[in-house]
Amino acid sequence: MSHDVIIIGGGYAGMAAALQLLRARRKVCVVDSGQRRNRFASQSHGFLGQDGISPDRIAADARAQLEAYPTLVWHEARALSLTGERDAFVVRLEDETEIRGRRVLFATGVRDILPEIDGLGLRWGKSVFHCPYCHGYELNEGRIGVIGTGPMSAHQAELLSEWGSVTFFTNGAVTLEDASRQRLQQRGVVLEETSILKIEGEADVQLVDGRTIPFAGLFVATTVTPASPLPLQVGCLTTETPIGLMIWTDDTKQTSIPGIYACGDAARIPHSVSLAVGDGALAGMQLHRSLVWPE
Numbered sequence: 001m002s003h004d005v006i007i008i009g010g011g012y013a014g015m016a017a018a019l020q021l022l023r024a025r026r027k028v029c030v031v032d033s034g035q036r037r038n039r040f041a042s043q044s045h046g047f048l049g050q051d052g053i054s055p056d057r058i059a060a061d062a063r064a065q066l067e068a069y070p071t072l073v074w075h076e077a078r079a080l081s082l083t084g085e086r087d088a089f090v091v092r093l094e095d096e097t098e099i100r101g102r103r104v105l106f107a108t109g110v111r112d113i114l115p116e117i118d119g120l121g122l123r124w125g126k127s128v129f130h131c132p133y134c135h136g137y138e139l140n141e142g143r144i145g146v147i148g149t150g151p152m153s154a155h156q157a158e159l160l161s162e163w164g165s166v167t168f169f170t171n172g173a174v175t176l177e178d179a180s181r182q183r184l185q186q187r188g189v190v191l192e193e194t195s196i197l198k199i200e201g202e203a204d205v206q207l208v209d210g211r212t213i214p215f216a217g218l219f220v221a222t223t224v225t226p227a228s229p230l231p232l233q234v235g236c237l238t239t240e241t242p243i244g245l246m247i248w249t250d251d252t253k254q255t256s257i258p259g260i261y262a263c264g265d266a267a268r269i270p271h272s273v274s275l276a277v278g279d280g281a282l283a284g285m286q287l288h289r290s291l292v293w294p295e
Contacts, residue, residue, distance in 0.1 A: 003029040005287050006091050006101035008079045008230065011036045012273050013264025013280030014107030015062045020284030022069035026291065029099050030066075031091065033078040035227065037109045037265060038273070040125025045134050047273045058273070075099070082234050086259030087294075103287050106236070106247060106255070106262040107280060108228035110271075113244075114220065115149050115173065119199035127203040128218045132156075134272060135217065136163035142216030143167070145205055147196065148174035152221040152242050154184060160219055161187040167213065169205065171196050226266045236260065241269055252290070253283040261287055 005021055007014045010032025021028045036059060038044060044055045066072055077093040082104060084090045091099045112130070114121055120128055129135040136144075144164040146157040148171050157168040167190040170176065176184070176191070184191060194207045203215040224244035232238065237248040237256035246269065247255060247262040254261050263283035264276040 001027075001100070003027045003073065003099065003101040004291055005029070005103045005105060006031065006089065006099055007105045007107055008082075008091065008228065009105075009107035009109060009264070009266075010034075010063070010074070011059070011107060011109050011264065011276070012062070013109070013276040013283070014105070015059075015066055016277040016280030017105055017107060017263060017284035017287065018066055018072065020281055021288055022066060022072055024288045025071060026288060027071045027073075029073040029075065029101060031075045031077060031079045031093065031099070034076060035109075037112070037227070038125065041135075042126070043138075044273055045137070047277070050273075055273075079228070079230060082230055082260075089259065102259070103290065104260045105283060105287060106226075106228070106231050106260070106266060107264045107283075108226055108231070108266050110224040110244070110265045111227045112222040112224055114222055115147065115171070117147070117171075117196055117199060120147075120218075120220070123199060123203065123218070128199070128220060130220060130222050131270075131272060132160050132163055132219065136160065139164055139216040141165075143214070145169060145203065145213070145215040145218045147171055147205075147218060147220045149221050149223070150174065154180045156219060156221050157189050158183060158187050161189055164216065166190065167192050167215070169193075169196055224265070224271075228266075231255070231262065231266070234260070236262070243269060252286040253279075254286070254290075259290075 004026040007030045010030045038055045081092045087102045089104050141164045144166045146168045170193045197206045197208045203218045206212045239248045247267045263279045265271045
């Protein structure tokens, strides 16, 4: 059996793309390993109609809606390789299953790379976040700590002053120029240049000098990389952004390889569930058009 489109990644972007294609009565195969980026969060925010709902529930409801369409095939597996060319791609899964399709869509999402601070990873998605629009409101204008990782961190600290009183920890990773330091101070941001030893409690920052500063929540600008190695392995062109590596696409969501498309967090910035769904819907429509009017 050959599919019209093989979607690698069954998160929000991948499912949004699948919906457009299924409603065009196209044969769609979704390959998903079940590792959504926001799996550590108990609630998803900022997605119209689903605000405050569990990410697990949003994903489960979306998949149930897709499975009502008879032209869907879903594999709970990891894609190991991709070979072939436009109209004749082959994706091999970890159980040696081979899937054939005319087009491929990478909706694999990204992997967050956190700074190596004791206790930080354990609180990721619970009291340590990266997106103020997704998690800032729930901190109730309390004290917010921003942990510096690079040039984007100062911008993050400035922005987060909209949601509470901010302390910016440069933590040896950020050197502030005078203009940046002045902007932060104008926004009321407290600068803390003592290094962090570890994170304790819910969101308490212990410094190397023995002080411990409690917060309602912590934010960190992570570095991201595509969650699957496949786009790089097959030679898709990438672009370096302020937050990490992204898959390059043109206006139709096609990568540098004919017949291979990409959408969602792996192929655009900024990131949120809403933006991933919108980007996936666009990719699904463009994929359908490529099947109707092949160049």
